[in-house]
Amino acid sequence: MYQFFWLLVGDKMFHVEQLEKKKCPICSSEKMSLVFPVKDYMITKEEFNVVSCDQCGFKFTNPIPVESEIGKYYESDVYVSHSNTKKGLKNFIYHLVRNFTLQRKIDLVSRYANGKKLLDIGSGAGYFLNKAKETGFQTLGLEPSEEVREGSMKEFGLDVKDISELHHLKNKSIDAITMWHVLEHVYELNRDAKQMLDVLKDDGVLIVAVPNPDSWDAKFYGDHWGGWDVPRHLYHFREIDIRNLFSKFDAEVVEVKPMQFDPVYVSMLSEQYKGRSVLHAIWFGMLSYFNKNTHGCTSQIYVIKKKSK
Numbered sequence: 296m297y298q299f300f301w302l303l304v305g306d307k308m309f310h311v312e313q314l315e316k317k318k319c320p321i322c323s324s325e326k327m328s329l330v331f332p333v334k335d336y337m338i339t340k341e342e343f344n345v346v347s348c349d350q351c352g353f354k355f356t357n358p359i360p361v362e363s364e365i366g367k368y369y370e371s372d373v374y375v376s377h378s379n380t381k382k383g384l385k386n387f388i389y390h391l392v393r394n395f396t397l398q399r400k401i402d403l404v405s406r407y408a409n410g411k412k413l414l415d416i417g418s419g420a421g422y423f424l425n426k427a428k429e430t431g432f433q434t435l436g437l438e439p440s441e442e443v444r445e446g447s448m449k450e451f452g453l454d455v456k457d458i459s460e461l462h463h464l465k466n467k468s469i470d471a472i473t474m475w476h477v478l479e480h481v482y483e484l485n486r487d488a489k490q491m492l493d494v495l496k497d498d499g500v501l502i503v504a505v506p507n508p509d510s511w512d513a514k515f516y517g518d519h520w521g522g523w524d525v526p527r528h529l530y531h532f533r534e535i536d537i538r539n540l541f542s543k544f545d546a547e548v549v550e551v552k553p554m555q556f557d558p559v560y561v562s563m564l565s566e567q568y569k570g571r572s573v574l575h576a577i578w579f580g581m582l583s584y585f586n587k588n589t590h591g592c593t594s595q596i597y598v599i600k601k602k603s604k
């Protein structure tokens with residue numbers, strides 16, 4: 296079902312078409328309930344509803360802008376995941392922490408990959424892919440933004456293609472696929488989840504990192520939680536949702552790992568949305584971190600393998 300509304304970005308007014316999901320993307324149930332409206336604090340200040348499936352409990356943003364319009368919600372230099380700006384304390388820390396976490400990501404991929412062919416979906420500025428290439432992986436990146444894609448190719452000499460290339464890759468040709476905070480942005484969730492597993496070798500590994508709406512800080516901040524990031528985040532996966540989604544395609548989660556720095560980073564965003572000092576974020580981020588064993592971490596990494604037949 297399509298709807299229309301007007302979107303104001305800076306001084307520009309856009310006519311945006313919306314798409315309403317009638318079924319849960321994971322279990323296809325038609326029954327869903329409103330969790331709460333969440334504001335796009337990052338860019339447009341528009342409100343979007345987060346709903347929860349009555350059957351399986353999966354939370355997703357509904358309705359969402361149609362795919363051809365979503366680019367407008369990324370057109371901002373404050374969207375730090377897709378930019379290299381080092382302005383401001385928050386961005387400075389984000390970039391510092393990224394350097395620490397890159398090596399941990401490479402170590403995890405190296406531990407599970409049985410070969411060197413690595414596909415990074417949503418490769419962004421290319422830092423992870425560059426590190427993987429330096430480590431000896433044969434890398435391919437997929438990135439929807441032409442500007443970001445060309446930036447990463449120019450800066451690091453990487454092989455990066457448009458996201459549509461996913462559907463032109465040879466079946467069973469890839470040893471490891473990584474998606475660092477990307478699955479929650481994918482429009483055709485089931486189609487692309489299946490395609491990822493098709494291009495993966497039978498002994499390949501899929502590594503997916505997503506924010507966790509079951510985390511301590513998600514509960515604490517409620518609709519101000521930085522991890523909702525509507526409408527860019529179309530889905531809000533708990534561990535059980537990741538398990539349910541990939542089991543539909545004969546794959547299973549074999550390890551779950553916390554993203555160590557995300558509690559403080561996401562708490563910083565959440566405190567900013569609440570109009571409070573970032574110092575609160577250090578405290579509440581630490582509290583969330585120390586509660587990660589009971590609630591799950593702010594963001595989690597899922598290591599997924601095909602079920603052996």
Ligand SMILES: [Zn+2]
Nearest residue numbers: 319322348351
């Ligand atoms: Zn469901």
